[in-house]
Amino acid sequence: MSDDISTRLGRLSPEIQAIMGVYALYWKLEEAFDCVETDLSHAECHMLIKLDQPKRMGVLATDMLTVPSTITATADGLEKAGLLTRERDPEDRRAWLLVLTEQGQDLRNMLVSVAGDLFHRASGLDADETAQFARLACKIRDNILKTGIPEGLTK
Amino acid sequence: MSDDISTRLGRLSPEIQAIMGVYALYWKLEEAFDCVETDLSHAECHMLIKLDQPKRMGVLATDMLTVPSTITATADGLEKAGLLTRERDPEDRRAWLLVLTEQGQDLRNMLVSVAGDLFHRASGLDADETAQFARLACKIRDNILKTGIPEGLTK
DNA sequence: GTCATATACTTCGAATTTTGAACTATTCAA
DNA sequence: TTGAATAGTTCAAAATTCGAAGTATATGAC
Numbered sequence: 588m589s590d591d592i593s594t595r596l597g598r599l600s601p602e603i604q605a606i607m608g609v610y611a612l613y614w615k616l617e618e619a620f621d622c623v624e625t626d627l628s629h630a631e632c633h634m635l636i637k638l639d640q641p642k643r644m645g646v647l648a649t650d651m652l653t654v655p656s657t658i659t660a661t662a663d664g665l666e667k668a669g670l671l672t673r674e675r676d677p678e679d680r681r682a683w684l685l686v687l688t689e690q691g692q693d694l695r696n697m698l699v700s701v702a703g704d705l706f707h708r709a710s711g712l713d714a715d716e717t718a719q720f721a722r723l724a725c726k727i728r729d730n731i732l733k734t735g736i737p738e739g740l741t742k
Numbered sequence: 743m744s745d746d747i748s749t750r751l752g753r754l755s756p757e758i759q760a761i762m763g764v765y766a767l768y769w770k771l772e773e774a775f776d777c778v779e780t781d782l783s784h785a786e787c788h789m790l791i792k793l794d795q796p797k798r799m800g801v802l803a804t805d806m807l808t809v810p811s812t813i814t815a816t817a818d819g820l821e822k823a824g825l826l827t828r829e830r831d832p833e834d835r836r837a838w839l840l841v842l843t844e845q846g847q848d849l850r851n852m853l854v855s856v857a858g859d860l861f862h863r864a865s866g867l868d869a870d871e872t873a874q875f876a877r878l879a880c881k882i883r884d885n886i887l888k889t890g891i892p893e894g895l896t897k
Numbered sequence: 898g899t900c901a902t903a904t905a906c907t908t909c910g911a912a913t914t915t916t917g918a919a920c921t922a923t924t925c926a927a
Numbered sequence: 928t929t930g931a932a933t934a935g936t937t938c939a940a941a942a943t944t945c946g947a948a949g950t951a952t953a954t955g956a957c
Contacts, residue, residue, distance in 0.1 A: 601876035602858035605865075606771065608879025611886045613768040616761065618807045630943080645905060652773045657944060659907055681905040681952045703757035710760075711885030716878055721756035723867065723875045724763025730866030731766045785914080800934060812915060814936055836923040836934040 612709060619705045623698065626668065630661045634685075635670065635695050636702075641684040643676060670694060767864060774860045778853070781823065785816045789840075790825065790850050791857075796839040798831060825849060 599607075620632055627635065630651075637650060648658045662685055665671045670691035676682040687695060712720060754762075775787055782790065785806075792805060803813045817840055820826045825846035831837040842850060867875060 600858050601872045602861040603854060604876040604883075605872065605879045606857050606861055608876070608881075608883040609764050609767050609771075611883040612764050612879075614805075614807055615886050616764075621807075628942085643905080648906095652769055654945060655906060656908080656946075660943085676905095679905075679953075683906070699758055702761055703755050706757040706761055709886055710882040712878065712881065714756075716881070717756045717760065719874065720878045720882075721759040721763070723871055723878075724760045724767075726763075726867065726871070727865040727875075728759075728763040728766040731770050731864055783914085798934080803935095809916060810935060811917075811937080815914085831934095834924070834934075838935070 612706075615709045616702065616705055619709070620698070620702075623701050628661075628664065630657070631664050631668075632698065634658075634661050634665060635687075635691065636698060638671065638685060638687050638691070638695065641674070641686040643682045643684060645682065647685070665691070767861075770864045771857065771860055774864070775853070775857075778856050783816075783819065785812070786819050786823075787853065789813075789816050789820060790842075790846065791853060793826065793840060793842050793846070793850065796829070796841040798837045798839060800837065802840070820846065 644658045648655050671685050671687050673683040674686050676684045799813045803810050826840050826842050828838040829841050831839045
């Protein structure tokens, strides 16, 4: 069972190649982000980027694979920094909508545009390849948002 | 400056689309991994996957965007679990090589093959699209490993 | 209407993880 | 041989994450 490691290495399946690439890119982007956004914690930066529009905290918790109390803490940080405000969701007054302030939007814009630049440099892809990659990435994202990986994780 | 948000949203650049997809996939894979590998911490799981061949701890620290003391702790965990051993690097006796035991290789194989399956389900791509994506992902990974994002992060 | 139950978020203390500074051992260069 | 640099370790402090109990609102049964 362990002696097929060498064959695995010699000819990795496309899926594994894809994952390796995704991990490498993710980590490289995270590293670069750490250099850019000086005042935000990791989680705060992620949340800022997720807030392309007002979102409920529960939605963010699901999205960011974490627990409500963590979202509370992260939102507290961003609110204290003046980057977002909480507004009651008119459709369900138990819930809050997190809304970026103008300052928050500006910072988010900055991060997003820096990120585009980083992608370009980190990936080394030309415009055509970037377009191809983006098309597939969108497809993947749609699929993930649509389906939360069905059943079958067996644990 | 903040009023171009709507245009950004309406027609995101390919780079940002790519990054969004990569983040979504990364997080989904992480979530799924958490369900699979019962005994390993997050960091331990990452290290196991990185150890496709014996590696120095310093290399791993660079690779995993962390600090030597974190690598020490993570390696301690995997060593205690019988998944790897430390061997002095014959080329520099200050350094350790982390080498997977047979048990470690088996577990790594298992994780890697589960990951392939997860990619398939999470991405929703067909074989042809997966091959395209993998080709680009490899290219990206090669570029990242080759160049550590040159200069220009300005901070 | 009102009572019971479910949901959205908060609080806060405990558990986990990560960090950084001081330390040991080895290498490298002069 | 000596001094400076590098690889990894230790350990206590800092940061992060979690989870259980709590508050407020919603929803459904009667």
